[in-house]
Amino acid sequence: MSTLPAEVRTPVLTHIAKAEAARAKELAAGMATGAKVALTARIDARAAQAARQMGLANFMKLPEAGKQRAEAKAALLALWRRWLQASNLPKTRGTELFCHEYNAGRIEVPAWVRETRPHVSPNSLDNWSKELSTEGLARLAGRAGHHRKGCGIIDTTPGLKDFVLGVLVEYPHVSAKVIMRGIKARFDASLHPSYRTLQRFLATWKEGNEQVFTAVINPDAWRSRFQSAAGSASENIVRLNQRWETDSTKGDLILADGQRHIIVGVIDVFSRRLKLHVSRTSSSAAVCSTLRRAMLDWGVPEVLVTDNGSDYVSHHVLRVVDALEIDHDLAPPFTPEHKPHIERVFGTFCRDLVELLPGYIGHSVADRKDIEARRSFAQRLMKQGGEPVEIRMMPEELQTFCDRWTDTVYAHDGHSGLNDRTPWEVAAAWTGPVQRIADERALDVLLAPAADGNGARTVTKKGIRLDNTYFNAAELGGLEGQDVTVLLDDADIGEVFVFDLDGNFVAKAVAPERTGISRTELAVARKAHQKEAVNAAKAELKAAAKRADTKNLVRDILMERGRAAGKVATLPRPATPYSTEAL
Template sequence: MSDWLTAQEIAQSIGVTDRAVRKRANNESWPFRIDGRSRRFALNALPETYRAKIAEAMAKEKAKTSAHFVKGKALADRNLLGNQLSDRNQSESGQSGAAELMQLTGKAKLRAECKLAILSSWRSYLKPYIASNQKVEGEKAFAVLYNNHEIEYANDIYSVINSIAWNSPRRWQKTLEEKGAAALGGQYSSVKQHLIDQQPTLRDFCIGVMYHDPDIKATNLLKAITGQNHVGGNDWNIPSKSSVRRWMTEFALQNPLAMAHRKNPERFKGSNKVSWGNASESITHINQLWELDSTPSDVLLTDGRHSIIGAIDVYSRRVIVIVHKTSSAESICMMLRKGMLRFGVPEMVKIDNGKDYQSKRVTAVLSALNIDVATTNPFSGNEKSHIERFFRTWSHGISKLLPGYGGHNVAEREKIRNRVSFADRITKKGSADIEVSLSSKELQEIIDQWITHAYEHDHHRTIKTTPFDRWNEQRTLIRKIENERALDLLLSPIPASGGRAAGVRTVNNDVGILVGGISYFAPELGPFIGEEVFCSWDPTDIGRLYVFTGKDMGFICIAENPQMAGSSISLAELSKAAQALQNEERKKQTLQLRRAARKVSIDEAMTNYVKARASENQGVEPFPQPTTTDLGECYQAAVDATQHTPAKQGISDDEFKRRRAEQIAEQNAAQKVINEGPRFRSEFDEFQYLFRQKQLRSLSHEEIVRFENYRKQNPSQAKMMEKMLGSSEEKASR
């Protein structure tokens, strides 16, 4: 190949099209001469990269005509397998050295990076020389160019390595292949293995101790090592305390996730566990999914510690909460009632495995309203992240401004307590370190005002707007509760008894439907003797039950207790014993409340904040959404049941709570009367006692049931006893 080349010859040598060569020649004005009809370009005037590739192509072409070419190819074929194994070892060594290179710092890392850059240009420069079997000449020529600083590098490599020997790159390449890139840093070698790591049994023992006590100190771990070495008969080389401390630090750095999880699993979930993405990205409309949960209130109240039960609409982030003594099936149903009357009926709710949420009463209510249920995995609060985030916003934010705030955890509680000096606690006898002045009712009002006037109008990062605007931006068909009485029926089943679910009873041929020792009757129950039915209280009258079929919730009738229906007997009279105990406790709490009220009622900071937000959003109400009343057969049956009685005025949440409390208190009082009655050694003694009492007074309903049951089960004995007792009474009367 001559020193003057056509565009086609250049293109074939470097592997591009001749058009690309001509275009670059025109752009860079390569010198040329005309040979016939073709242009020929001077080889020594071509770009350096082109000259190297052309030289390599020329060397390969020349090598193929050499007598040694065939012999060399055969030798290469014989050594192919050995070369593959060598390449594999070099690859593994290179990967190990690359990992160590990332750990280098300072001058050692700078030297290694510079040598890698020099090796890269050295290998490219030698290609044509190697092809022509002149590697040594190429190495010497490269050294001359480098020492004259004629090779251009992106970084100032010459300030680190000013000059090289002709065989220096060869030694570096060998080091790179055998020891990896990190060895190019100079006197670099892997850190000497720790004394503990050199002894596998000792290392396993130390890891086991740190697993069980991730916060152990080096002093205590050293003591454990010494003791185990003596008792276990080991022959360990015991490290020093500072050596143990270094090993613990290195182990923690090498296993950060495992140590963080062992030290605090709950904090790991919130801080370390991967939570990329958006947990609500599949939620596309209002009321598609509600998350339900409960949390203890951090605010101490005059009527005792309470819990906050809440639900959040995941799409809009609107929230409904109630403050209740405990998180129970009763309180959850009350919260659902409040939420559904305000937001409508959700399509699905997500609940946890708590017994209150998995109770038969709650699941029965959700089923009756055709609400799907999703249950989270045990101990996985992150699966209800939206309601958990709301509780955190409340407990770590505005609740701290309230009087009676007792801290979110033990550590915070201790900090609050320490704000009162030791001297004050000693000199001011009886003074509390936390001022308690709010009642549960006041706390409920504060939370409702804060949600309505502040929370719903604050910008949320994930939805990129406020809950109020998010709700109004979408038009969704909402399942609406129009008949509150029907909802109350579904939310007020009679208590569970005898292993049966809440609301379920069997119709008896003698006592009708028995609830807490009280019988309810209706002519329509005749065809259902011996069958299970579903019963709900009449929220306005304890003497009435709404009865539905047990299978499809079809309305049957309204069953009544003849003595109690129509409120002929007040609930106060029926629960007199229970109210006496309540009044005594109420007097104690009222006295405490009055003393606290003289100091402060509601913290001024919190009151002023809510008032300010209320003034900003005065008169702002959500846009009405399109609604439907198609809530399923159960709800429709409850609506049909309400149409069989005169409509009464709807009741408030407080009134609903009060009446349910009266019902429960009445049941407890009736049970107390039964428990405090006389005790009998046998049913025969009881029958004898009831027979004599019957002559003196009117028996209670429960006593009549037991008396008649004994007569039916033991007719001959009852007849004989009545005859004997009757004749003895006649003699006594004479």
């Protein structure tokens, strides 16, 4: 090339350079295309791998039926690949033969696989293989239901889903038929779902949103069934009388006297000991009487848990809580979970009351209706504002039942919260200190004054008249005609507490017809006390008379009068001599 003349060499070199440049460009372009293809292949492979991993993760979310469908198809794919390798046949011919033999039942597979996929075709195997490779195991379960979740006409139509859920929340028991009528009235005909679609949507939504739906329509049921309850409400209770919970049943009882009544309860969380009190209302008097009985029998609690109702924050309760240094724990409004033990035991009592006293429940005529009445009885008894529950018992009869149930049934039943021990066993086994009330008079502040006159009454020869009943006690003998103060214990309608006007305790008077005490024996005892009191008073008066020497009182009076008379001087009066022959 160097021997050529310059005018020839230059064009040749230019041509060669252009040819080399073109060749290099073509080579570079080919290399770029190959790199691009390789990169695309790697991206597709990674995407497929990610899809398979996601499909495997989604597999765990499938229902059991979907899992079984996917696993059956995967098992057939693995069996199909081994068949092709072992047969050495072309893929098409080998696949056709595999399907023929399988459908004829000549290929052994687990029974559940054949039950799930009794027949198979070449197209199915090919499609399953592609789906498993690109979308993972979950895809083999099929598309059933995938298109409905969030993609149906109710979900995608603006405002339709909100309307359906709004009606459902406002009227929880509304039927799909009624909602369908509302849809037809509010939405264009082209947007109406089918009736079956609406039914499926409601059923699916309620099943998937059970907790939220329950919380909206019935907060109490939500707290009972769903509210988080990690740990135990009594896990930190390690001492007798460490924590008491008290509350009243929310429902109304109409007893044989025609009056509404409620039941007040108090429970010691450590031992689960329980006291129940029947009262006409959930008044401060009823609460105080229940606490008085519990403190006299059990001792003084460290913490008393109540709600913030007026009956639980009365002056009576607060005075005792402050004086005895009891920590008063007020539950926030609408939080029954703050005192779960008394809430739960009320349910136990109501169910037992139903089972043990079926004859006392009203509204039952035949056996079937009896069962229905008993089933709803406990629910209505615990439901505030519900229909009153009727029991053909007098208040004192129900109170007797409550006392017997707490002392002989509940106290001796094993409790899961006590490791199957009974409340009686736990209380009896306690060897630690118990702060007890030594002087019953200390709890007299929990008593309520008798109606009208702030408890003022006059003792008559028949006793103390209250509520058309005479209350009597031996200690009243000798107090006839005197004024006293009468205080009541709401827990016992047969007793009253009598105090003198200075506040000193006099006696516990009873109504014989309410307590079963013999009126004759009570009258004899009072008469004897009266005689003793009167005789003592007479003796004291006689002693006072003796000390005063009253027998010589007349003499002393005359002497005093004489001495007084001698101190009085009169002026001399003019006089004339008087004389006779005899003189």
